[in-house]
Amino acid sequence: MDYPEFKGKTAIATGAASGMALLFLQKMAEHGANVVLTDVNAEAVEAAAEAIRQKGGNAVGVKVDVRKYDEIENSVRIAMEKFGRIDYLMNSAGGCSLRVCKQTGGFLNATPESIEWGVDVNLKGAVLFTRAVLGKMFDQKYGVIINMGSIDGVSGGACLDYTASKCGMIGLSKGIANYGAEHGVRSVCVSPGPVLTRASMAGMRTLLGRAAEPEEVVNLILYICSDKGAFITGCNYMIDGGRSCAAARF
Numbered sequence: 001m002d003y004p005e006f007k008g009k010t011a012i013a014t015g016a017a018s019g020m021a022l023l024f025l026q027k028m029a030e031h032g033a034n035v036v037l038t039d040v041n042a043e044a045v046e047a048a049a050e051a052i053r054q055k056g057g058n059a060v061g062v063k064v065d066v067r068k069y070d071e072i073e074n075s076v077r078i079a080m081e082k083f084g085r086i087d088y089l090m091n092s093a094g095g096c097s098l099r100v101c102k103q104t105g106g107f108l109n110a111t112p113e114s115i116e117w118g119v120d121v122n123l124k125g126a127v128l129f130t131r132a133v134l135g136k137m138f139d140q141k142y143g144v145i146i147n148m149g150s151i152d153g154v155s156g157g158a159c160l161d162y163t164a165s166k167c168g169m170i171g172l173s174k175g176i177a178n179y180g181a182e183h184g185v186r187s188v189c190v191s192p193g194p195v196l197t198r199a200s201m202a203g204m205r206t207l208l209g210r211a212a213e214p215e216e217v218v219n220l221i222l223y224i225c226s227d228k229g230a231f232i233t234g235c236n237y238m239i240d241g242g243r244s245c246a247a248a249r250f
């Protein structure tokens with residue numbers, strides 16, 4: 001799909017050293033947008049930004065732990081200094097704490113530190129990043145904030161901090177939509193089922209018999225951000241191969 005409106009705009013994303021956020025910014029750069037990659041992994045985010053620059057894109061990599069507001073503000077300052085505006089924010093940093101923090105024995109055995117990681121990275125970081133960019137978007141009278149949810153936030157997964165946080169991303173999107181509408185700001189939660197950013201996701205059942213390619217989710221996000229998606233705000237998009245409606249089948 002052609003999106004000439006992205007040319008000269010600026011997109012920023014969290015957790016952008018890998019996965020769907022990286023692919024989103026790679027595609028935005030291909031469409032002519034300036035892109036700001038942020039991630040807690042400083043080396044990986046700089047390498048990813050350099051790869052985009054090598055292909056002719058305007059990209060900056062900034063180390064940001066979304067739990068640290070001063071680091072978030074620093075990346076927003078760099079984006080404004082270099083590109084003068086921020087049009088699209090994708091809050092993507094996150095993951096199931098039981099997996100990331102290598103917890104065994106399920107939620108009953110999860111440490112408080114693991115649970116804190118889950119809520120802080122999956123939800124609090126998105127609220128903090130929104131706080132840091134929203135004023136710029138209001139000033140421009142333009143902006144779109146995409147919050148990455150999950151099927152678990154709708155159907156209820158057993159990693160409870162993840163489930164609660166991803167459900168919170170739906171509420172965050174609705175709140176931004178209400179608060180931002182009169183300032184030209186839209187916000188949408190995108191809730192995937194299994195996505196092949198990790199091979200293990202291939203094992204999760206869906207009605208369509210497969211997991212999503214990351215590109216399928218990113219294509220939806222690009223559409224929502226584009227002028228074609230201009231009437232979309234305050235909602236949650238499931239993109240899960242029908243897994244969330246499959247109670248009768250599985």
Ligand SMILES: NC(=O)c1ccc[n+]([C@@H]2O[C@H](COP(=O)([O-])OP(=O)(O)OC[C@H]3O[C@@H](n4cnc5c(N)ncnc54)[C@H](O)[C@@H]3O)[C@@H](O)[C@H]2O)c1
Pocket residue numbers: 014015016017018019020021038039040041064065066067091092093094095096121148149150151191192193194195196197198201
């Ligand atoms: N992959 C899936 O199957 C799937 C399904 C549903 C929802 N999601 C959600 O989509 C989003 C993206 O998933 P993905 O698989 O593309 O990502 P990923 O796992 O490939 O990347 C996550 C990134 O977040 C970064 N990160 C971790 N802690 C951070 C912190 N404190 N601050 C900043 N960055 C941090 C990591 O370094 C990593 O680069 C996540 O929020 C995830 O929960 C993914």
